[in-house]
């Protein structure tokens with residue numbers, strides 16, 4: 219039975235990924251969230267059957283039906299990634315659990331999964347927008363902070379732990395923002411730091427920050443070595459913070475123990 223749900227979760231995740239692609243585009247371009255999607259190149263409306271997550275991209279050979287120009291690979295990649303992340307969150311909270319999941323709406327694993335799905339969705343939009351346009355918009359980060367905080371409180375996490383790690387997360391970036399006059403990090407990173415704090419609590423927030431800096435340094439050196447970037451290029455740091463948040467959320471305690479074991 220769990221496999222039946224897994225297939226459903228994957229399809230649901232792909233559909234949400236499709237919506238997040240559209241949300242990121244419309245937020246950046248200040249377009250209404252209502253109304254049908256159009257091809258960004260020829261501006262023709264996209265038929266519903268050309269808008270099926272993953273499948274339409276394959277069926278159309280990655281090209282618009284009208285103008286035959288390429289559809290950005292971002293679209294199927296985000297749909298696939300969201301589907302996989304939704305499935306991962308589902309499996310982490312439900313595999314090995316004997317409960318008949320969706321029938322027990324009061325069950326804790328269900329709410330943990332819903333919290334993770336929401337966090338994934340917010341972070342996917344932040345990732346897309348920071349990577350493409352170097353912005354983290356308040357329309358995403360502020361509702362995300364409130365919603366994730368409320369769910370975590372409802373799940374019984376201590377508000378002092380959440381609040382203090384939110385202060386650590388946002389303070390860490392606020393300090394860099396002030397010292398560098400906004401050259402090292404953007405003001406959006408401060409809000410993202412607060413989101414990471416309320417999502418993770420202590421000490422997972424530290425794990426996430428460390429992971430993001432390790433990944434950022436590693437990929438930064440790689441890009442400089444291959445001359446894709448130079449030392450003073452702007453780095454959209456949310457691109458590292460978003461995945462690091464999910465890794466710390468799911469495997470933070472294990473990573474923390476492993477790291478502490480190395481030290482002592």
Ligand SMILES: [Zn+2]
Pocket residue numbers: 257258259260261262282283284285286287
């Ligand atoms: Zn077109």
